[in-house]
Amino acid sequence: MRVSVICPVYNGAEYLEKLFLKVREQEKLEFIEIIAPISKSKDSSLNEAQKYADLAYEVESFNHAKTRHEAALKAEGDYLVFITQDIMPVDNLWLYNLIKDLDNKTVAAFSKQIAYKEHGEIEKLIRDFNYPDTKRVCNLENSKINGRKNLFYSDASSAILKEEFFKLGGYDFIVPTNEDVVLANNIIKNKKSFMYTPESKVYHSHKLSLKDTYNRYKAIGQFEKKYKKEIDFSNTNGEGKKLVLFVVKKLLKKAKLIDICYFGIDIFVRLVGYRRG
Incomplete structure (x- = not known):
């Protein structure tokens, strides 16, 4: 090989x-x-x-x-x-x-x-x-x-x-x-x-700042907009919801309340960046 x-x-x-x-x-x-x-x-x-x-x-x-x-x-x-x-x-x-x-x-x-x-x-x-x-x-x-x-x-x-x-x-x-x-x-x-x-x-x-996270998801949004006729992104939101539920359930089980709060902010920043893109 x-x-x-x-x-x-x-x-x-x-x-x-x-x-x-x-x-x-x-x-x-x-x-x-x-x-x-x-x-x-x-x-x-x-x-x-x-x-x-x-x-x-x-x-x-x-x-x-x-x-x-x-x-x-x-x-x-x-x-x-x-x-x-x-x-x-x-x-x-x-x-x-x-x-x-x-x-x-x-x-x-x-x-x-x-x-x-x-x-x-x-x-x-x-x-x-x-x-x-x-x-x-x-x-x-x-x-x-x-x-x-x-x-x-x-x-x-x-x-x-x-x-x-x-x-x-x-x-x-x-x-x-x-x-x-x-x-x-x-x-x-x-x-x-x-x-x-x-x-x-x-x-x-990665350990990204909220600004870096915003820019990253804005770029992803721009990418999906550019390729929407060639690639089927229809299941993107559904997969995102599954991820959020998975992470929140695991954090709740471990009583990591501060992490849950930060994760909520992080997801909001991702969503705003993605939609702006």
């Missing part, structure tokens, strides 16, 4: 040594290549990436889709693995478990995400809801069974067969965010499948 790991970087110098060394430790693979496109950063991201990646280079203008696509064009592996700078593999089989079941029908997969302990109970519960322990195959046939989750796909840690990636058009487009949703939709429209693979585990979560 020949794998190219693509990790876009921006002000990420603090992460790179630990992350890239952990990628190098992955087992049961004959070839691991690390490619790091670096957006112009205020720290030593480029220098740090050049120490540990096979290819690290500066990009003039970052875009979530196009930058990843241009990196994929440079890849030598048969599998393309996309990660973000702030993940951390849980073990040395993360990468093998991510790609081992891919074939010409099920062409892509993404990992289970576990919240970092320092990011608190709310982040933990959101990850528990979005990334359960049950495997899921997403395709045209399973669209009714999976609902909104049939398009849920995250390239914080994902893999795709390189040949199929380019057949599908890859990430050769410009978007403000959610490039992975566009790819997932293209996979399904082309009568292929992708899977959620909970055996492949990474730590990944």
Whole structure:
């Protein structure tokens, strides 16, 4: 198995040594290549990436889709693995478990995400809801069974067969965010499948300010408005309600009243940002 790991970087110098060394430790693979496109950063991201990646280079203008696509064009592996700078593999089989079941029908997969302990109970519960322990195959046939989750796909840690990636058009487009949703939709429209693979585990979560949360969900709203004719977002609100109920019930059970209050504010900010977008 020949794998190219693509990790876009921006002000990420603090992460790179630990992350890239952990990628190098992955087992049961004959070839691991690390490619790091670096957006112009205020720290030593480029220098740090050049120490540990096979290819690290500066990009003039970052875009979530196009930058990843241009990196994929440079890849030598048969599998393309996309990660973000702030993940951390849980073990040395993360990468093998991510790609081992891919074939010409099920062409892509993404990992289970576990919240970092320092990011608190709310982040933990959101990850528990979005990334359960049950495997899921997403395709045209399973669209009714999976609902909104049939398009849920995250390239914080994902893999795709390189040949199929380019057949599908890859990430050769410009978007403000959610490039992975566009790819997932293209996979399904082309009568292929992708899977959620909970055996492949990474730590990944955020501690965002309310302003950051607002801007993030405004970008998501703009994205869904732009792609509403191509992608069915009809189940988005229903999935959101399920998430809120899940988190509130868990917080009530643990009597975390302060967290419940903050979560209410957080959800309100998300909703306002989304609608403004």
